[in-house]
Structure formats: structure tokens, C-alpha cells
Amino acid sequence: MHMFDVAAIKQQFPIFDHHPDLVYLDNAATTQKPRAVLDAERFYYEHHNANVHRGAHRLAVAATDAFEGARATVARFINAATSDEIIFTRGTTEAINLIANTFGESLLAGDEIIVSTLEHHANIVPWQMLAQRTGVIVRQLNITPDGEIDMEHLHELLQSSRARLLAISHASNAIGSIQDIQSICDLSHQKQCKVLVDGAQAIAHLPVDVQALGCDFYVFSGHKAYGPTGIGVAYIEQSLLRDLPPWQGGGEMIDVVSFAGTTYAAAPQRLEAGTPAIAQAVGLGAALDWLATLDRSALLQHETQLHHQLKQGLESIEGIKIHGHAKNTVSLSSMTFAGAHPYDVAQFLDNKGIAVRVGHHCAQPLILTMGIQGTLRASLAIYNTQHDVALLLSTLAETLDLL
Ligand SMILES: Cc1ncc(COP(=O)(O)O)c(C=O)c1O
Structure with a gap:
């Protein structure tokens, strides 16, 4: 018992x-939201509200501390090697679009992205749009009649020397099947194929350790893990992150801007243009901290x-x-x-x-x-x-x- x-x-x-x-x-x-999350957002607005990473006043410092504290919480929760590997997004969907528009754009026409049949549309359509833009090829990975990944088919698809990325969910939202991500990453990496894991359905249920799983990208939404809507995470392993170009342009993501040419900030800021969802990030941090106490x-x-x-x-x-x-x-x-x-x-x-x-x-x-x-x-x-x-x-x- x-x-x-x-x-x-x-x-x-x-x-x-x-x-x-x-x-x-x-x-x-x-998921529904615990009081700890609702209180954290309200507390943030009542006590710390300001914009982050700018301004030389105490509220701006408090808001930045709260926001960066949430990033550290996320990093701890999924055992990322550093907080810098955590990019805040609007959710799983935006995280996958971010990766398709940055890492994806570095792929060449004819390179292959393996996408499993049981993916959510958020892990299919961005790859199809990338294929239309760049000529990369989306390969469909079969599933077994029981609704598991067909590992033989994965072996076959990985024989291609052009396989560059496998996009796969940790757990299926439609039928629940959990993939053996660690073995899948081992197999893919033997063929120099990177792995993006859609953790939207796993994060609230399963322990997630991105280093033990060995994945290159891990994405999830706050709202499916007792956190607020409007906030999600793209974990990007640091060796990949270093060379990733920016996606959206604007404030926060730059180093120096001039009409002669603009230079960009280091990650994670390089990938977070504009004012982020500060209160939502604080709420997500509270949700994960709350889960971690259980x-x-x-x-x-x-x-x-x-x-x-x-x-x-x-x-x-x-x-x-x-x-x-x-x-x-x-x-x-x-x-x-x-x-x-x-x-x-x-x-x-x-x-x-x-x-x-x-x-x-x-x-x-x-x-x-x-x-x-x-x-x-x-x-x-x-x-x-x-x-x-x-x-x-x-x-x-x-x-x-x-x-
Ligand atoms: C497996 C999976 N991937 C992606 C998504 C998209 O998440 P969001 O709508 O929060 O971006 C969902 C949401 O249902 C999901 O279950």
C-alpha cells in the first residue's frame, strides 16, 4: 500500500x-492548477512586477531574479547541465517551431527527418513546413498494431546516411504509449542522428532526466504539468545551442544593433526575443517546485x-x-x-x-x-x-x- x-x-x-x-x-x-501556482503568479504581480533584463531599479532586479529562478527550477527538474539550456517558449508547439526554424534551417535539401506516426500535429506540421521551405525530406516511422514504435523500421530508416533528426514523443497523447527514449537515443546517435523528444504528455507523470535520456532536444508545455498556459520549454543540449542561429528578431536577443549590422546575445537570450511571459514562467517554476516536494x-x-x-x-x-x-x-x-x-x-x-x-x-x-x-x-x-x-x-x- x-x-x-x-x-x-x-x-x-x-x-x-x-x-x-x-x-x-x-x-x-x-491539467488543473494548484493554489501554489496561482499564488506564485499573484505574488509576482503584487510584489515584483517589472520588465526583465533591463532597467536599473530594484523591481527590475526582483523580476529578473524571479524569471531566471524559474529557469533554474526547470533546469533542475529535468536535470539539464546548465540553466542556459532552457529556452522559454509559449508551449510545446512553439518550442518545436523554434527548433525547426533554427536547427532545422541548418539542414540541407535531401537531409532526412524521421517523424513517428503517433506524433501530435505539433511534431509533424513544423517539419512538413520546413521540408517545403528547404527540401529536407520527412520520413514516416511506422508503429506496431499495439501502438508502439516499430523498432525494426527505425533501424531501417537510420541506415540512411542522410538521417539528421528523429522527432518522437516521450508518451503519446492519443493512446498513451511510452517510448523507450534512452534506447532510441543510443540507436540514433550511433548514426549521428539527433533526437527531439516531445515530452508534453510525459513531464507531469514520468521522471525526466534529459542527460540520462541522452536526447538533444526536449520540449514540453507548462499547462500540462499543473503550470500556467502561455509558457513552455525547449531544452537544447549546450553543444548544439552554441551554434544555433536566432529565430525571431527584436529586443532581448541582441548584443549590438546598428544599421551596419547587428550582433546577437548568447543563448538563451538569443532565442527569446521580446518581453517574455514572466509571470507564467514564475508560475511554471512554482508548479515544478510544488511537484518536486511530492x-x-x-x-x-x-x-x-x-x-x-x-x-x-x-x-x-x-x-x-x-x-x-x-x-x-x-x-x-x-x-x-x-x-x-x-x-x-x-x-x-x-x-x-x-x-x-x-x-x-x-x-x-x-x-x-x-x-x-x-x-x-x-x-x-x-x-x-x-x-x-x-x-x-x-x-x-x-x-x-x-x-
Ligand atoms: C504530445 C503532444 N505534443 C504537443 C502538444 C501541443 O502542446 P501545446 O498545445 O501546449 O503547444 C500536445 C498537446 O496536446 C501533446 O499532447
């Missing part, structure tokens, strides 16, 4: 004070136990088909129904205060490969309870009887 007190955790999320009966199972889309392995065990309860329950209800059968998954289940459309089922669930997600989950190539149009996805987080899962299961059974 683990000693995880879910009631004590749940009490720290004010949304449940305002919606006491809410059963929130749309955590893969965005027993992460107990959290994971709690989520795994709830997911086990969910999977067992779903299997016992007639007419439900579960999609994705990877050996290792994060705590989400994707399903379709024999005689009912997922949207209709979700409507019934919503009437009972149960929030789930329906659709293609921004993973159309995966959904197409599975031969379906979409799924209903229930995704768990640390404040979910056995009662939440039981209510979902009983409401699903009732709904399918009615439809």
Missing part, C-alpha cells in the same frame, strides 16, 4: 471548491493504480473497444463504442459532470492508421480518485445501455 493522500492533494486545487462534483478526466489536454514515485503509483482500475472496468463493459495496447503507457485510455458515437457518449458523461476529450486528439495520422475516426479519451492526473474512475465506468455502462 502506498501512503498517497489524494484528498490532501485535491484540496490544493481551488477549481474543485467551485465545482465540487467535477470529475475531470481531460488532463492530457490541460513523492513522485507515490504519485506515479497512484496514477498507475487508477489506470489499472479504469482499464479493468472498461474491459468488463460490453461494446467498448480500447485502442492502443502498448506495454508501457501513461495513465490514459482511448476508446470507441460498438453502437454509439464517441461525441454522444461524451455528451452523456458531461451531463453527469464528467469531462473527457473526444476526437482525433491532434493525431490524425495515428487515428487514420488505426482505421477509426476518433476516440473518447479519459486521462488521469494526481487529483483523480477511485470514485472518479468508478463514476466514469458506471456512467459509461448506463449510457451504452441507453444508446
Whole structure:
């Protein structure tokens, strides 16, 4: 038995004070925010608000300290070698676009980027746009019928001497499969192929150590890890970061500007043009600091136990088909129904205060490969309870009887 007190955790999320009966199972889309995060943003605005990296007054210094402190927190949380490897972005999507527009632009026509079938659109479309601009080639990496990466196919694709980058998610948002990133990085690096890991669905659930994983890029969004919207992270390993050109131009990212020519600041500032999302970065720092105070392995065990309860329950209800059968998954289940459309089922669930997600989950190539149009996805987080899962299961059974 683990000693995880879910009631004590749940009490720290004010949304449940305002919606006491809410059963929130749309955590893969965005998580709710603990008081520690809301308080940190409010405290920042009430006590420290100023612009960062400029100005010779005490508030500017306090704001800069808070912002750079958040960068140090992120670096610690994912075990980056230095804070400079942490670039703040608006989210996962912007982080991948940043890498496509900097590292990606250094690739040559005919170079290859391997992209897995189960990626979120955010890890597909920026590479396709780069291919259109530069002539790099996007190679699709197959998945197995269970929804895991087809490692044989990866071996094959890496035989190409032009393979330069593998873009792969740590965990799939649509079916939950966790990739063995460490082995994938080892394999790719043997072929001088860099690896970008989309950690959007992993960061809140799995321990992430970028040095142990051995990845070159690791990206995630704050809002999926109990932090605010509008802030995300691109971790870029320092040897790559050094030579990366700027992406957006403007304030903060320059050294000297003149009409004769402009020089740029060192990273991370070189890649952070304009006033950053200061309060959101502070909020993200608070979220990760808060998570770090908890027993992460107990959290994971709690989520795994709830997911086990969910999977067992779903299997016992007639007419439900579960999609994705990877050996290792994060705590989400994707399903379709024999005689009912997922949207209709979700409507019934919503009437009972149960929030789930329906659709293609921004993973159309995966959904197409599975031969379906979409799924209903229930995704768990640390404040979910056995009662939440039981209510979902009983409401699903009732709904399918009615439809
Ligand atoms: C695996 C994955 N990648 C990327 C994204 C995009 O994240 P954001 O919309 O926060 O940029 C998501 C969000 O659903 C995701 O689940």
C-alpha cells in the first residue's frame, strides 16, 4: 500500500471548491492548477512586477531574479547541465517551431527527418513546413498494431546516411504509449542522428532526466504539468545551442544593433526575443517546485493504480473497444463504442459532470492508421480518485445501455 493522500492533494486545487462534483478526466489536454501556482503568479504581480533584463531599479532586479529562478527550477527538474539550456517558449508547439526554424534551417535539401506516426500535429506540421521551405525530406516511422514504435523500421530508416533528426514523443497523447527514449537515443546517435523528444504528455507523470535520456532536444508545455498556459520549454543540449542561429528578431536577443549590422546575445537570450511571459514562467517554476516536494514515485503509483482500475472496468463493459495496447503507457485510455458515437457518449458523461476529450486528439495520422475516426479519451492526473474512475465506468455502462 502506498501512503498517497489524494484528498490532501485535491484540496490544493481551488477549481474543485467551485465545482465540487467535477470529475475531470481531460488532463492530457490541460491539467488543473494548484493554489501554489496561482499564488506564485499573484505574488509576482503584487510584489515584483517589472520588465526583465533591463532597467536599473530594484523591481527590475526582483523580476529578473524571479524569471531566471524559474529557469533554474526547470533546469533542475529535468536535470539539464546548465540553466542556459532552457529556452522559454509559449508551449510545446512553439518550442518545436523554434527548433525547426533554427536547427532545422541548418539542414540541407535531401537531409532526412524521421517523424513517428503517433506524433501530435505539433511534431509533424513544423517539419512538413520546413521540408517545403528547404527540401529536407520527412520520413514516416511506422508503429506496431499495439501502438508502439516499430523498432525494426527505425533501424531501417537510420541506415540512411542522410538521417539528421528523429522527432518522437516521450508518451503519446492519443493512446498513451511510452517510448523507450534512452534506447532510441543510443540507436540514433550511433548514426549521428539527433533526437527531439516531445515530452508534453510525459513531464507531469514520468521522471525526466534529459542527460540520462541522452536526447538533444526536449520540449514540453507548462499547462500540462499543473503550470500556467502561455509558457513552455525547449531544452537544447549546450553543444548544439552554441551554434544555433536566432529565430525571431527584436529586443532581448541582441548584443549590438546598428544599421551596419547587428550582433546577437548568447543563448538563451538569443532565442527569446521580446518581453517574455514572466509571470507564467514564475508560475511554471512554482508548479515544478510544488511537484518536486511530492513523492513522485507515490504519485506515479497512484496514477498507475487508477489506470489499472479504469482499464479493468472498461474491459468488463460490453461494446467498448480500447485502442492502443502498448506495454508501457501513461495513465490514459482511448476508446470507441460498438453502437454509439464517441461525441454522444461524451455528451452523456458531461451531463453527469464528467469531462473527457473526444476526437482525433491532434493525431490524425495515428487515428487514420488505426482505421477509426476518433476516440473518447479519459486521462488521469494526481487529483483523480477511485470514485472518479468508478463514476466514469458506471456512467459509461448506463449510457451504452441507453444508446
Ligand atoms: C504530445 C503532444 N505534443 C504537443 C502538444 C501541443 O502542446 P501545446 O498545445 O501546449 O503547444 C500536445 C498537446 O496536446 C501533446 O499532447
